[in-house]
Amino acid sequence: MKRLYIYLLAFLLPVCSLAQETVIIKRKLTGDVKEHVSVLKSDNKIREGLYQAIIGSKNALASGKYTNNVKTGVWSFYDTGNHLVQRFNYTTNTLLYEAPEDTTSNCRYLVDRTLSDTDHTTKPVIRGGRFYGYIPYLKLFRLPPDMRDINTEVVVTTIELLVSPGGRLADYVVHFQAQNYDRKVSFNIDxxxxxxxxxxxxxxxxxxxSCRIFIRCFLTAGGDLDLY
Known part of the structure; x- marks a missing residue:
């Protein structure tokens, strides 16, 4: 029994030595969204382990795992009401679940084709779901300097994305509309x-x-873009 214990110990030691210590870093994604990222203690640029994005004080928007800076396994994504909207397996690159949308959704879809009642359609889907998946677009947004005095309480703001038949983003613009005011601002998708x-x-x-996605959003008092 003692000899077996020694053999097991000799086998486990190299494995244990490969494990690297991690720490949790908390940082802001948007005004209301923070992420909790597990990174290597020796190099905080390398994500390793559990990840969570949280809105407000407790509701999760995303949860999953990184392995050497790469998303792996099954990730779950939620809306602001903590309802599951998507599950995606990053290891197999497979969409496992996408929640259906109803008339309360902030997203609308438009194709340049007349549809018949017998046509079967599917919408474009981004990994990360209908809230977390669009956060990178919010972070890319910059309010033009000449619009800094715009009344954020009356302007209607809409993100428009053009997705190609190959599933590639082809264009990203933001529409601003109010009484006697209509402006469109483009952003560099590169x-x-x-x-x-x-x-x-x-x-x-x-x-x-190809399909256009229209996402209802709003301007914050500080001039940032955010989702409902």
């Missing part, structure tokens, strides 16, 4: 990561097709 520009494309009867 500043987004490849993941943030990749969608499951929309389809009609199984054929991939």
């Amino acid at each position: 500043l987004l990561s490849e993941e943030d520009k990749t969608f499951v494309p929309a389809t009609i009867n199984g054929e991939p097709i």
